[in-house]
Amino acid sequence: MAYRPTRSNDWGFPRWRGYSAGREAETVRLCDRHGCQEPGNCPAPKSPNNPDRWWFCQTHAGEYNRGWDYFEGLSAEEAAAREADESGTAAGYERSRHYAWSGPGDGSRSRDELRALTALGLEEEAGFEEIRGAWRKLAKENHPDVRPGDPDAAVRFQAVQAAYEVLRAAEERRTAA
Numbered sequence: 001m002a003y004r005p006t007r008s009n010d011w012g013f014p015r016w017r018g019y020s021a022g023r024e025a026e027t028v029r030l031c032d033r034h035g036c037q038e039p040g041n042c043p044a045p046k047s048p049n050n051p052d053r054w055w056f057c058q059t060h061a062g063e064y065n066r067g068w069d070y071f072e073g074l075s076a077e078e079a080a081a082r083e084a085d086e087s088g089t090a091a092g093y094e095r096s097r098h099y100a101w102s103g104p105g106d107g108s109r110s111r112d113e114l115r116a117l118t119a120l121g122l123e124e125e126a127g128f129e130e131i132r133g134a135w136r137k138l139a140k141e142n143h144p145d146v147r148p149g150d151p152d153a154a155v156r157f158q159a160v161q162a163a164y165e166v167l168r169a170a171e172e173r174r175t176a177a
Contacts (some may be wrong), residue, residue, distance in 0.1 A: 001050040014117075029041070029055050030055075031055065031056050031060055032054045032055050032056060032060075033056060033057070033060040033102070036057060036060060038057035038059070038060075039057060040056055040057055041055070041057070041058070042055065042056045042057065042058060042061035043055055044056055044061060044064050044065070048072070048073070050157035071083075109170070110170065112166050113166060113167060113170050115163075115166075115167040116162075116163035116164070116167050117131070117163075117167070119159050119160065119162075119163040120134045120135060120138060120160065120163050120164070120167075121134060121138075122134055126153060128167070128171045131167050131171075132163070132164075135160060135163070135164040138156070138160045139157060139160055139164075141153075141156040142156040142160060143157055144152075144157060
């Protein structure tokens, strides 16, 4: 039967326990820069396509990376192609930021705008003046003061108001851009 030690590190006080369970010395990798005694936590390749790594502290890793040439060994055309591939912008996402644009035409109206145009009884290519005219006409017809006892008219009035707000906000975004 193997001997099991019964002595603990805490002398009966749990708050005095160490961070690790064992008593062994913690291995610390030092920075590979000559004369540096800081822990080396940042790996850096010794050369391209080589599995060997230098291990630097943060300060010396920054020095190493400042001198790194990402395009070393590439022709001018290959370097330009790599730079173009990796410097893509998010401009294509600006147009579809609502994840809803679809439908016929140029795709400039969102699905919510198309629903709002349908609620106002307009075509998809309607301008903002047509939208405002249709909104005023439907709002006057379905206003609760004009039809005080009709609950369907109040629901239609709210739908017309919501549709106009969607289209007005979209028009403001278009004119601001």
